[in-house]
Amino acid sequence: MFLQPKEEDFLVDLKIKNISPKVMEIINERINIELFGMWNDMSNCESPIEQMFSLEINERLNWINFGSKLEKFNCKFEIFETQEKIDKYRVDFLLIVSKNNNEYKKFVIELDGHDFHEKTKEQAKKDKEKDRFLISEGYTVVRFTGSEIYNNCIEKVNEFLNIVFKECDR
Numbered sequence: 001m002f003l004q005p006k007e008e009d010f011l012v013d014l015k016i017k018n019i020s021p022k023v024m025e026i027i028n029e030r031i032n033i034e035l036f037g038m039w040n041d042m043s044n045c046e047s048p049i050e051q052m053f054s055l056e057i058n059e060r061l062n063w064i065n066f067g068s069k070l071e072k073f074n075c076k077f078e079i080f081e082t083q084e085k086i087d088k089y090r091v092d093f094l095l096i097v098s099k100n101n102n103e104y105k106k107f108v109i110e111l112d113g114h115d116f117h118e119k120t121k122e123q124a125k126k127d128k129e130k131d132r133f134l135i136s137e138g139y140t141v142v143r144f145t146g147s148e149i150y151n152n153c154i155e156k157v158n159e160f161l162n163i164v165f166k167e168c169d170r
Contacts, residue, residue: 044082049111049149050092054082056157057093075099075168086137089130097164105167106139109160113146140167 045051061077075097084094086108093109112127131141142163144156 046083047111047113047146049113049146049153050082052153053093053109053111053144053149053157056153057160060157060161075105075165078104086134086139089133091134095164097168099168105164106137107160107164107167108134108139108141110141110143111146111149112143 045054057080061080077095078098079094079096081094082092084091086094091108092111095107095109097105097107099105110127110131127143131143134141140163142160144160148156
């Protein structure tokens with residue numbers, strides 16, 4: 001796992017013309033909060049592809065106003081967690097979205113690195129059993145290969161969010 005950084009590890013020294021020291025202090029504080037938040041979001045990730053995905057999806061969720069009502073998409077993001085336990089299984093990412101009619105949609109994202117997933121028939125069988133259980137409990141399961149994430153993480157995050165928005169429109 002990761003070593004927890006100290007607050008001073010995030011201090012950023014910005015040299016910008018005509019910016020008052022007080023404004024620089026505010027900018028530094030906001031940058032430090034953002035950097036610490038990014039580290040915190042990634043701290044539960046168990047692989048580089050999970051870290052990449054975590055960074056990108058958190059950026060998108062923040063960009064589309066995470067936690068606020070998205071009238072255009074008929075949904076509100078309620079929960080986003082990494083390495084969440086669901087019954088006897090642990091999932092890479094969990095997203096719970098509420099629709100305007102107070103119905104909830106549950107999404108699981110699994111990132112399948114070559115070293116672990118589908119390397120053997122037994123591992124593939126366990127993944128399929130996990131998927132069937134999650135689907136039977138009302139989760140939408142989306143899987144990406146490690147290569148997909150490594151080669152174009154932004155595209156895969158957008159693909160996942162498009163799935164979420166389509167489900168919210170139903």
